[in-house]
Amino acid sequence: MARGEFETIAALFKPLTRGNPAALGLRDDAARLRISARDELVVTADALVSGVHFLDRDPPGDIARKSLRTNLSDLAAKGAKPIGYFLSIARPRAWTDRRMTAFARGLSADGAEFGVPLLGGDSTSTPGPLTIAITALGTMRRGTMVLRSGARPGDDIWVSGSIGDGALGLLVATGKLRDIAVRHRAALLARYRVPEPKGRLGRALVGVAHAAMDISDGLVADLGHICTTSGVGANVEIDAVPFSVAAKLAIERHPELRKVAITGGDDYELLFAAPPSARAKVLKAARACGTSVARIGQFHAGASKVTVGDRQGGVLRLAHTGFTHF
Numbered sequence: 001m002a003r004g005e006f007e008t009i010a011a012l013f014k015p016l017t018r019g020n021p022a023a024l025g026l027r028d029d030a031a032r033l034r035i036s037a038r039d040e041l042v043v044t045a046d047a048l049v050s051g052v053h054f055l056d057r058d059p060p061g062d063i064a065r066k067s068l069r070t071n072l073s074d075l076a077a078k079g080a081k082p083i084g085y086f087l088s089i090a091r092p093r094a095w096t097d098r099r100m101t102a103f104a105r106g107l108s109a110d111g112a113e114f115g116v117p118l119l120g121g122d123s124t125s126t127p128g129p130l131t132i133a134i135t136a137l138g139t140m141r142r143g144t145m146v147l148r149s150g151a152r153p154g155d156d157i158w159v160s161g162s163i164g165d166g167a168l169g170l171l172v173a174t175g176k177l178r179d180i181a182v183r184h185r186a187a188l189l190a191r192y193r194v195p196e197p198k199g200r201l202g203r204a205l206v207g208v209a210h211a212a213m214d215i216s217d218g219l220v221a222d223l224g225h226i227c228t229t230s231g232v233g234a235n236v237e238i239d240a241v242p243f244s245v246a247a248k249l250a251i252e253r254h255p256e257l258r259k260v261a262i263t264g265g266d267d268y269e270l271l272f273a274a275p276p277s278a279r280a281k282v283l284k285a286a287r288a289c290g291t292s293v294a295r296i297g298q299f300h301a302g303a304s305k306v307t308v309g310d311r312q313g314g315v316l317r318l319a320h321t322g323f324t325h326f
Helices: 005-017 021-026 062-077 099-115 165-173 184-195 199-204 219-230 243-253 258-263 276-289
Strands: 030-032 040-049 081-093 118-125 131-141 156-160 211-212 234-238 269-274 293-300 306-309
Touching: 005 021, 005 118, 021 030, 040 062, 062 081, 062 099, 062 131, 062 184, 062 199, 062 269, 081 099, 081 199, 099 118, 118 199, 165 184, 165 258, 184 243, 199 276, 211 219, 219 243, 219 258, 219 269, 219 306, 243 258, 258 276, 276 293
Parallel strands: 081 118, 234 306
Antiparallel strands: 030 040, 040 131, 081 131, 156 269, 156 293, 211 269, 234 293
C-alpha cells in the first residue's frame, strides 16, 4: 500500500533536512532562516497542476493569480510580509503564446496588488498537464513566526471569512449547482478560481495567535494537522462555522453539501488558535483589517482528533476529512 502525503514526507524527505532547525521538521507550511539579528526570511513553496488544483479551461489569468495567491496565503498564516517570488512552469504545447500572455498579465496584476515582484525561476515544455511551482519569500521579526505547533488546550478555534465557497465553486466549475441563482454560482466560482489571501490579518495576529495555517485541504483536515503537530484535540461546532450567502443557499437545497463545505478545501482562509483572553484582540485585529472572523470551537487535551458536533449534542459523521493527494 502506498504511503500518504505526510507519511512520505516523514519517511523519505524529513531525513534530508539533516535536522536543520530552519526546516521545522517539514511539519509546517514554510521554513525560516535567520538573515539578521532582528529579522528572518520565511520561505514557502507550492505546486499546482491542471486537473488537480485548477481546470485547464479556467481563464489563464485566474490560473496565474491562484498560483501566486495560494503561496501568499501560506505566508499570511505565518504572519510574514511577502517580498517576492520565484516561478517555475512546465508548459504543454496546447498553451499558446496568447494564453501565456494572459497568464503573465494575471501575475502582473497580482504582483502590483500585493507588492510582490517576480525574482526568477525556470520554464520548460511538457507532454503532460500545465504545472506551476511558485516559491514565495517573506520577512518578519525574528522569533515571531506563527507555527502550526503552538495550539494549547483551552485555546479557541477561529477561522477568517467564510468556509466552503472554494469546494462549492469547483462544483459550479464542473457544471453542477445549476439550481441556484446565477449570481450565487458566480460568487462561488470566483472564490474557487481567485482566493483572497488574508495577509493583513495574518500579520495582525502575530503575538496573539498561538498557532495558525491556511485552509487548503479542507477545514477538518487542516484543523487535524494543527492538532497533530500541537498534540491536542479539537471540538468544532458546525453551527458556528461561517458560510457565505451563496453557500447557505446551496446547502439549503442540498443538505449533503454541508459536509463538502467543511472538507472540500480551496478556502485559503486562516485557521488559528488563540487563548480565550485574546478574544477582544482577535476581533479588534479583524475589524482593523476589514476581515470577518468566527470562533468555531475549542482545543482540548487528549488525542489529536477533530470532532464536529452540533448544538443538540450530535456528532457529524464524515467519510473523509479533506483532500488528499495520494
